[in-house]
Amino acid sequence: MESNSKSVSHTKISEDKSSSELAPSFSIRLPIKFTYMKVRLTLTSTSTNTDHPKAVSSDNIVRAVNESLLQLFGIVGGAIPFNVIHFFENERAAILRVDKSSSQKLWNATTLLTVFADQPCRLEVMAASGSLASLAYNSQEFFSEIISDPINMM
Amino acid sequence: MVRFKNRYLMMEIIWIDSKRPLPNIDEMTILNTIRESVQINFGDFGLGSCQGSLQVKYTNSLTNTVIVRCDRDQCQHVLASISLITEINGRSAMIRSVSQAGTIRTCREAALKHDTSQLKNMKAYLGSKFEQAFINASDKINNLDL
Numbered sequence: 001m002e003s004n005s006k007s008v009s010h011t012k013i014s015e016d017k018s019s020s021e022l023a024p025s026f027s028i029r030l031p032i033k034f035t036y037m038k039v040r041l042t043l044t045s046t047s048t049n050t051d052h053p054k055a056v057s058s059d060n061i062v063r064a065v066n067e068s069l070l071q072l073f074g075i076v077g078g079a080i081p082f083n084v085i086h087f088f089e090n091e092r093a094a095i096l097r098v099d100k101s102s103s104q105k106l107w108n109a110t111t112l113l114t115v116f117a118d119q120p121c122r123l124e125v126m127a128a129s130g131s132l133a134s135l136a137y138n139s140q141e142f143f144s145e146i147i148s149d150p151i152n153m154m
Numbered sequence: 155m156v157r158f159k160n161r162y163l164m165m166e167i168i169w170i171d172s173k174r175p176l177p178n179i180d181e182m183t184i185l186n187t188i189r190e191s192v193q194i195n196f197g198d199f200g201l202g203s204c205q206g207s208l209q210v211k212y213t214n215s216l217t218n219t220v221i222v223r224c225d226r227d228q229c230q231h232v233l234a235s236i237s238l239i240t241e242i243n244g245r246s247a248m249i250r251s252v253s254q255a256g257t258i259r260t261c262r263e264a265a266l267k268h269d270t271s272q273l274k275n276m277k278a279y280l281g282s283k284f285e286q287a288f289i290n291a292s293d294k295i296n297n298l299d300l
Contacts (some may be wrong), residue, residue, distance in 0.1 A: 074197030107197075 031132035035103035036085070039110055040093040046142045056116075058087040061094050064116050064123070068109040082106055085132075093126070095135060103128070155175040159226040160207055162261035164253045164268065165236065167218040170246035176218070177245060181210040184220055187242050191235040204228045211298055212265065216280070216287055220249070221265060221298070229254070258298060264297050 041056060058128045062084055070078035082098040110123045127135050169176055186206065207225040214220075224232040236249050252268060255261035259275045269291045277284050 070197070072197045072199050074193065074195045074200055076195055076200075077197050 002075075027117060032100060034097050035100050035106075035128055035130060036132050036135055037096045037098070037107065037110075037128040038135050039096060039123055040126050041116065042124070043116060043119050044122065047132065052060070056092050058084040058094060060117065061087070061123075064121075065096075065106070066110055066114055068113040069105070070111060072109055073105055077105060077109070080105060095132075098132070099105045158207065159184055159256070160223050160228050160238065161229040162211070162255045162258060163222045163224065163229070163233065163236070163251060164255070164261060164264055165220045166224060166250045166252050166268075167220060167242070168248050168250055169218070170248065177217065177243060178215045179213050179218075179220075181213055184213060184222075185210045187239055188222065188232070188236060188272065191239050192232065195235050195238055196231055200231055204232055208232065212246075212294060214269060214291055215292070216276065217253075217269050219265065219269055219272070221261060226256075262295055262298055265298075268290060 035068075041061065051137075062082075065082070066078060069080055072082075080098065080102045082096055082102075085095040085097050087094045096106065096110075107125055107128065110125055113123045114120060116123075127138070129135055166180065185208070189201065189205070189208070192204050192208075204224060207223060207228075209223045210220060211223050212219070212221040219266070222232070233251065234263050234269070236251070239247070241247060253261075253264045255264060270288065273280070273284065273288050273291060280287060
């Protein structure tokens with residue numbers, strides 16, 4: 001369902017009502033093929049928190065989500081293709097990409113993932129969008145970062 | 155008024171090793187096999203959504219006919235899972251779809267036609283038991299309920 005529509009409209013340049021100067025403005029709609037989700041893994045381990053026998057990596061996340069998909073949606077669900085676009089080491093987050101038609105199933109699977117390498121865990125979706133640009137930065141975190149680290153930010 | 159729309163699938167079981175005597179199949183065996191197949195192929199979620207209306211209405215060990223009832227929206231999932239069944243009770247088998255019907259009446263007619271023609275083909279093998287088998291099958295089919 002390709003919807004590559006291009007529409008041309010005209011916006012007035014000046015506030016003057018009598019002015020007849022018009023500037024052309026274009027709007028292009030691109031079809032959305034993928035859903036990009038930013039997920040964060042939280043390990044709630046009851047034992048000592050300092051040593052984690054298994055490091056969290058993008059492969060581990062893929063394997064864990066695949067297991068959850070297999071259990072929840074069977075063989076058909078385990079065949080859903082998805083990728084890890086980027087993995088943030090420091091905050092144990094990742095950006096997953098999945099086809100738009102199976103995005104709901106992937107979201108369900110990440111929500112119902114409870115065990116990660118024999119530890120209880122929570123893999124929650126922080127943001128989901130049709131474009132990567134919307135996941136690039138979180139304006140709410142922007143101000144908290146300025147307050148906590150003003151020298152580096154300025 | 156919400157109507158639960160069902161699909162009645164008529165299937166035929168084909169045993170791969172046709173060693174006589176063929177096993178005696180009953181409703182519970184087939185139902186458990188189908189449930190297991192749905193769980194493997196479509197997961198917990200698939201099984202949960204199919205389970206509501208899933209029922210085996212009629213089985214005939216002589217002609218290997220089975221009638222399965224399922225929800226209309228889950229018909230594709232159930233059909234796919236049934237096609238992927240490879241063994242029943244440990245014996246290799248495959249299940250072939252003969253016809254689908256939306257109402258029990260159409261299904262009854264199709265089942266009668268199929269079963270009676272199959273029984274007639276087996277007349278030589280059955281011998282004296284043919285009459286009884288014929289009456290049993292037609293009775294059971296005509297008494298099929300929703």
